[in-house]
Amino acid sequence: MHEHYRHSSRLFALWHAGGALLLLGMALWLYLMGEYQRIPLPAALSLLMVVATLLSATREEHSRLAAYLALICGYLLIAVELPRQSGLPALWVGLPPVLTLLLLPLAPAMLLNLALTPVWLALLGNGQLDGQMLLGYLSLVAVAALVPWEQARQHALLRATDPRDAECAATGRETLHELLESEVERAALLGQPLGVLLMHLPQLDMAGEQFGQGARQALLDTLCQAVSSRSRDHDILGREGPADFWLVMPDTSESGALLVQHRLQQALEQITLMDTGPMELRLRLCRPRAGEAWPHFEQRLEASSQSLAAG
Numbered sequence: 001m002h003e004h005y006r007h008s009s010r011l012f013a014l015w016h017a018g019g020a021l022l023l024l025g026m027a028l029w030l031y032l033m034g035e036y037q038r039i040p041l042p043a044a045l046s047l048l049m050v051v052a053t054l055l056s057a058t059r060e061e062h063s064r065l066a067a068y069l070a071l072i073c074g075y076l077l078i079a080v081e082l083p084r085q086s087g088l089p090a091l092w093v094g095l096p097p098v099l100t101l102l103l104l105p106l107a108p109a110m111l112l113n114l115a116l117t118p119v120w121l122a123l124l125g126n127g128q129l130d131g132q133m134l135l136g137y138l139s140l141v142a143v144a145a146l147v148p149w150e151q152a153r154q155h156a157l158l159r160a161t162d163p164r165d166a167e168c169a170a171t172g173r174e175t176l177h178e179l180l181e182s183e184v185e186r187a188a189l190l191g192q193p194l195g196v197l198l199m200h201l202p203q204l205d206m207a208g209e210q211f212g213q214g215a216r217q218a219l220l221d222t223l224c225q226a227v228s229s230r231s232r233d234h235d236i237l238g239r240e241g242p243a244d245f246w247l248v249m250p251d252t253s254e255s256g257a258l259l260v261q262h263r264l265q266q267a268l269e270q271i272t273l274m275d276t277g278p279m280e281l282r283l284r285l286c287r288p289r290a291g292e293a294w295p296h297f298e299q300r301l302e303a304s305s306q307s308l309a310a311g
Contacts (some may be wrong), residue, residue, distance in 0.1 A: 012056045012063065013053050016070055017050075020046045021047045021072060027042040030033070031083075048069050048072070049069070049171040051069060055069070068103075070103055072097070076098065078099075082123045083109045085093040093137055098144055101147075105148075109145075142187070168221065168239065169221075175242055176246060179236050180248050181298070184297060192252070194250055194287065196246055197247040197257060198242055199282070202224060203279070204219055204220070206276070211276065214277035218273055226264060226267050226268055231260060235247060243309065244308075267282045286300065
């Protein structure tokens with residue numbers, strides 16, 4: 001999810017930078033055409049687009065502000081230029097709804113498009129509403145909204161079926177319990193040892209509240225990378241709660257599980273993050289007892305995880 005955001009932020013930063021270049025190109029074109037009175041608006045809006053580019057390329061909290069700035073720039077330019085357009089009015093009147101759907105979520109974009117319908121049509125028709133143009137505008141709004149609606153539906157479907165956690169590389173809670181149940185049954189059937197290392201990140205909530213999503217994400221990524229580098233390929237790292245993780249270690253003796261716990265604790269104690277300082281991690285090893293059924297072991301794991309979080 002974090003990698004997806006970074007990719008999206010770079011993409012939107014490129015879009016905003018392209019918009020700034022287009023506005024600068026428009027100002028230069030107007031200068032070459034001798035229409036000096038029209039130059040200040042695109043020149044000023046290009047500066048706003050540069051600000052939007054910088055905002056979208058920095059922190060996640062600034063991405064929405066960057067979208068609003070880009071939308072304001074587009075609205076101002078269209079509102080000034082729309083009354084001057086005598087040819088291809090349908091092309092110009094279609095720009096505001098498409099721009100809104102590109103920059104805002106579907107629900108607020110649709111609400112804003114419908115609320116501004118009389119404004120754009122009045123600007124294009126010199127204060128008069130054209131029934132045919134109104135029908136075309138509303139049809140364009142409805143058709144253009146199908147694309148983000150389908151994307152939102154696909155993303156919701158992927159989130160519902162993705163076994164991974166939404167914030168990090170760990171397995172989601174439901175999938176974790178399903179895999180752990182099968183490993184417990186397999187260990188009991190084959191007579192193999194099984195270890196579950198419980199982990200709690202006490203700094204996670206504090207990092208999100210005091211330092212923002214970036215510091216919170218850094219803690220999650222650091223933990224997942226440390227566990228991945230010090231565990232086997234068939235070990236399962238799952239997220240039990242917001243700050244609670246379980247590492248399932250099939251066919252692992254108690255001494256082997258304790259060795260993994262010691263190595264992980266030692267590695268994380270040496271890591272210092274910029275915002276939160278040295279990493280803190282609480283660890284506890286749990287193993288199924290002889291003849292213990294899965295529901296009882298699951299309850300014992302959950303109780304141990306809660307007591308570990310309570311300190």
